[in-house]
Amino acid sequence: MTLMDFLNFHLVPGIVLGSIYAVGAIGITLVFGILRFAHFAHGDMATLGAFIALALVTAGIDPWRALPIAMAVMAVVAIGVDKLFYDYLKARPKIVTVMASLGVALMLRAVVQVVFGVDPRTYASGIVRPDDYFGILLRDRELYTLAAVVLIVIGLTLFLRHSRWGKAMRAMSDNPDLARLSGVDNRKVTMLTWAIVGALCAASGFMLGINNELHSMMGWQVLLPMFAAAILGGVGRVEGAVLGGLIVGIAEEMSIFILPAQYKAATAFVLLLLILLVRPRGLLNGKVL
């Protein structure tokens, strides 16, 4: 295999997949870090977001224009899910909320299956030939995906570092009681977190769909890699989620060198167990709950 083949058929797909995982993992790490529970409905929220975008595309809107609308819709959906199903459990042990989120995952998936059916769908039909950039083969949608991920990560990092509400979110992640005593409104921060997480879910689902196809199990199937990415990078750390996402994505594409292709999905699980075994705080020193 030449170097160019390696880059084009393994590294580049790994980076594209990894950056999609990164967007999902950021959402997971925000919920895990700020609201302190493992959110199992994350993948199925991504599925729902992807299918909302599909509905818009079917109505005649360009896919990349449908994305921001789908993100906005999912932001509202996520806040609604929190209000309906998670909020009243906050006085009980957090693990009960984890269970509720598993139920929500099943419910969201059932909604997608009833409304959109179970057959695979695509945003656009037809084969797209990749363009040649100095030997690296890239399709437009891959380029746009990478650009969108970079924009999302930079925007979110600036927001968390410098804005008032971003700082409030980080404060609540560090210590909720202390944050409340300092005048942070936990309720509003929770709502804001869900809005951001919902939008991120829609983005990751959409990008998964546009680079491959949409089906009702797509989100559930990427839940494990996304969790592995979040924990690998360090729970609560946005940069960590990006790093973890890229590592998991690239590792999955590389796994075919040592594992039969059927076991690609096992890569994330092995990485997860390894990091829990040797460095549970994650590569960038996150939290351990």
Add this chain to the structure above:
Amino acid sequence: MDLLGLANYAVFMGILIGIYALLSLGLNIQWGFTGLFNAGIAGFFAVGAYASAILTSLPASGRLGGYELPLVVGWLASMAAAAAIAWPIGKICLRFRSDYLAIATIGIAEIIRLVIRTEGWLTGGVRGVTGVPRPFGDLDYMPSQLAYLAIVATLVLVAYLLVERQVKAPWGRMMRAIRDNELAAAAMGKQVEARRLQAFVFGSALMGLAGALFVHFNRSITPEAIDPMIATFLIWIMLILGGSGNNRGAILGAAVIWIIWSVSELLTDRLPTEIAVQAKYARVFIIGLTLQLVLRFRPEGILPERQAGAPPHR
């Protein structure tokens, strides 16, 4: 449906309820008494099913197995296999909060599914394992079903009595102490991690046994026999609705939920085909919603956990 058909159906349901009751008891050891979140129940179930099937089935070309060993060996092996998979997962994950165990068990269930589908030499791949013997399987249909029901009921009763005895013993008090206040229990010198690992492994072994009972009942197993997420979730609802922390509640929940689930399936099967598919997913939605409603309005379940020393009805 005539009377005989109804009786057949009742016995059939009874056997499956017994199998689900074992799963629910296993989960009760893990969640009800110890607070461990196992989201991969279907995986342990499948491991038990395949372990017993491979050891006891008739020989077949192209896959391992056909040892035709006695049933008891198969059942013990199913428990051992499920326990052997639970042990390393628990060892790694039980140091942390139960969220991590939940993620890892979702992962292990997925890996088990992959292995079953891929490793044809071991599991027969998509064709599965057939020719699994059933005890008293040579009898006529009805006596054979009744004999199997008796076996399942006996095993559920034995499991119930053993778990109940263990929970009333000092071990059970210690487990509840660890569940309710880990720090205090640790300060009293209890080995939190080791005890949790015990509970996780015991519970998983029971789930493996349930898998073995399932495979000998059906006489075969394929990878499509169990939908991992729905099976796991049904068992969670059985335990939560019945009353986690209460073994009788676990069994009652298994009966209630399985009857509702099967009867609703009978109903949706009679719908015209255009909406039958959607009705199938609507059922899943309702199961998810049921959990939310139970968690909201009756989190202690139908039969709440009894506190030691307190009168049964508070």
